Amino acid sequence: MKISQKEEFNKALLTWYHQEKRDLPWRRTSDPYYIWVSEVMLQQTRVDTVIPYYEKFIASFPTMESLAEAEEEHVLKHWEGLGYYSRVRNLQAGVKEVVGNYESKIPRTRAEILNLRGIGPYTAGAVLSIAYGVPEHAVDGNVMRVFSRLFMIEEDIALPKTKKVFEQRVMDVIDETDPSSFNQAIMELGATICTPNPRCLLCPVRDFCTAFEEGKQEELPVKTKKLKKKVMTIHSFAISEPGGKWLLRKRPAQGLLGDFWEFPQIECNPSMDSADALKSATGLVIEQGEAFAQFKHIFSHVTWHVEGYHAVLKDSSPIPEGYRFFSDEELELVPQSKPMSKLLMHLKNN
DNA sequence: AACACGGGGGA
DNA sequence: TCCCCAGTGTT
Numbered sequence: 001m002k003i004s005q006k007e008e009f010n011k012a013l014l015t016w017y018h019q020e021k022r023d024l025p026w027r028r029t030s031d032p033y034y035i036w037v038s039e040v041m042l043q044q045t046r047v048d049t050v051i052p053y054y055e056k057f058i059a060s061f062p063t064m065e066s067l068a069e070a071e072e073e074h075v076l077k078h079w080e081g082l083g084y085y086s087r088v089r090n091l092q093a094g095v096k097e098v099v100g101n102y103e104s105k106i107p108r109t110r111a112e113i114l115n116l117r118g119i120g121p122y123t124a125g126a127v128l129s130i131a132y133g134v135p136e137h138a139v140d141g142n143v144m145r146v147f148s149r150l151f152m153i154e155e156d157i158a159l160p161k162t163k164k165v166f167e168q169r170v171m172d173v174i175d176e177t178d179p180s181s182f183n184q185a186i187m188e189l190g191a192t193i194c195t196p197n198p199r200c201l202l203c204p205v206r207d208f209c210t211a212f213e214e215g216k217q218e219e220l221p222v223k224t225k226k227l228k229k230k231v232m233t234i235h236s237f238a239i240s241e242p243g244g245k246w247l248l249r250k251r252p253a254q255g256l257l258g259d260f261w262e263f264p265q266i267e268c269n270p271s272m273d274s275a276d277a278l279k280s281a282t283g284l285v286i287e288q289g290e291a292f293a294q295f296k297h298i299f300s301h302v303t304w305h306v307e308g309y310h311a312v313l314k315d316s317s318p319i320p321e322g323y324r325f326f327s328d329e330e331l332e333l334v335p336q337s338k339p340m341s342k343l344l345m346h347l348k349n350n
Numbered sequence: 351a352a353c354a355c356g357g358g359g360g361a
Numbered sequence: 362t363c364c365c366c367a368g369t370g371t372t
Contacts, residue, residue, distance in 0.1 A: 042367040049358065050367090083356025090369075120369045140367050160351065187367055196365065197361085256355070299356055338357075353372080360365090 001150045001208040003172055009208045010175040010182065016204030017185035020192075022047070025054055027184075032106040032131035033064050033095070039126045040091050040118060044084060047191065053082055067092055068099040076259075076335045085258065085335075090118030108132050121167075126183065135179040137170035139163055142190030143183075148221035149194060149211035157221045233305045235274045236265040236343055237289060239313050245325035247313065249282075256299070261331075262340045263308075264323070274309065285317035293346035297339045308343045 001009060021027065024047065026038035037057060041050045057078050061067040067075065072092065079088040094116040098106055106127065107113045113124045125138030144157045144166050151169060155162045175182040193203050198217050200206050211217040239247040248261045266281045268274060278284055289309030297304045326334075331344070 039367065040369095044356080044366060044368060046358070046366060081357075083358090084368085086355065086370075087368085118369070122368055126367070138367080141365080142367060184367095191367080258355095351372100354370090355368105358366095361363090 001210055005208055006173055009173070009205060012205050012208070013185050013189070014175065014178060014181050017181055017188060021184070021188055022192075025051060030131055032127055034058055035131040036094075036106065036119075036123070036127050037091065039123045039130075040087050041082065043087060043123070045082060049082070053078070064095045064099050064104050068096045073259075073334060077333070080335050081338070085260075087118065093117035094119060106131070108134065110136055121163075129179040129183045131180075133178075133180055135171075135174050135176050137167045137174070138183045138187075139166045139170060140187070142187050143170065145196070145221050146186055146190045146194045149198070149217050150205070150209050152210040152214070152216065152220070154220070154222050156224050158223045231303045231305070233268045234265050234307070234339075235268045235277070236263040236306060236308045236339075237278060237284070237286065237311045238263050238292070238308060238343065238347055239284070239286060239311050241313075241325055243327075245327050246331065247284075247319075247323060248326050248331075249320075249323045256302075257337045259335070260337050260340070261326070261334045262337065263343060268307075275311075282323075283318050283320045284323075285314040286311040287314065292350060293343055295339075295342060297342070304339060306339050306343070308346060310347070 026034060029035070038050070038054055041054055041057075060078060061070060061075070070092070072089065075088055075092055076085060079085055082088075097116055098104060107116075108128065110124050110128060113119055113127065114121070119127070122138055122140050125136040128134040128136045129138060141157075144163070147153060147166050147169055148157065153165060153169070155165055157163075157166075170183075170186075189203070189205070193199050200209070200212050200217055203209070203212070206212045209217070211220050241247070247264065249264050251257050251260050251262060253259050264278065264282055264284055266274070266277050268277060275286055275288055278286065289311030291307060292310045293306070293308035295306055297306055336344075
């Protein structure tokens with residue numbers, strides 16, 4: 001596309017958007033806080049997945065004050081299953097900053113809003129444009145895919161520096177009369193039509209698309225990086241008390257699934273006896289456990305082979321720091337990961 | 351610049 | 362299985 005066609009392009013794009021846009025909960029509001037919540041949830045997460053979480057979250061935390069005052073564990077419970085849990089911790093931290101330092105008004109400039117926890121270049125532009133109508137770029141993977149095709153940009157989008165090229169291009173083309181619709185329209189296009197396997201015959205702006213003109217839409221965007229994968233074998237120990245309570249431990253605050261509760265577990269060396277390994281890693285002393293579950297769980301780049309053992313604690317065993325017993329009811333109040341949920345499900349079925 | 355961080359959907 | 366997805370924070 002040529003920049004000189006900007007006006008016709010925007011007319012075609014926005015007309016299509018107003019006609020075809022999906023009716024999404026966060027499109028029924030212009031409350032900056034709600035836009036913020038939706039944008040954070042949408043980071044690396046699909047629309048269909050987000051919708052029920054969004055509805056429940058704003059019902060429970062309808063104002064920034066209510067979120068700022070809430071217990072983190074309670075907030076986390078609303079995020080359970082969404083993944084990337086640091087997002088919601090950062091969101092709450094950011095909201096606390098706004099309530100405490102900005103009289104509960106989300107700043108209207110990129111420089112200020114970028115200082116808030118959890119708001120990066122993308123979310124800054126999204127909130128500014130969608131909630132306040134400020135002409136700012138909001139470049140994500142979607143936008144890079146769409147623009148790489150529209151303008152035949154062949155630079156590697158896996159390289160961080162490449163994003164600047166796209167941000168500049170958005171600022172060249174953005175519709176100043178309706179930046180909110182413009183940014184959302186590009187994302188809508190990327191989500192529904194200009195997908196990895198594009199459906200160009202349905203595209204409202206294919207007449208402006210250089211890649212389509214040259215038949216290169218399938219070759220773009222250029223992306224080089226591939227991530228290496230790790231595999232780990234995890235042994236989990238379901239240890240119960242006579243009263244029916246489970247012994248759990250809290251994961252370290254830092255790292256994967258921080259502060260989540262789970263059965264005591266060890267990363268296992270196949271050659272080692274698992275009870276010995278548990279003792280040396282945690283101090284817990286058990287009778288030999290009985291296997292009750294075996295499954296695989298894939299995180300983005302880590303595959304866990306999980307083996308669950310039902311075990312009995314020796315009377316003489318110490319209860320190390322950070323471990324405590326939970327009843328089934330108590331268990332429902334604390335955040336837990338998918339593998340933990342699966343283990344509990346196996347136990348219930350036995 | 352590279353990496354950590356979840357989970358689900360589609361090919 | 363592999364890749365992708367409305368990214369951000371840390372190192």
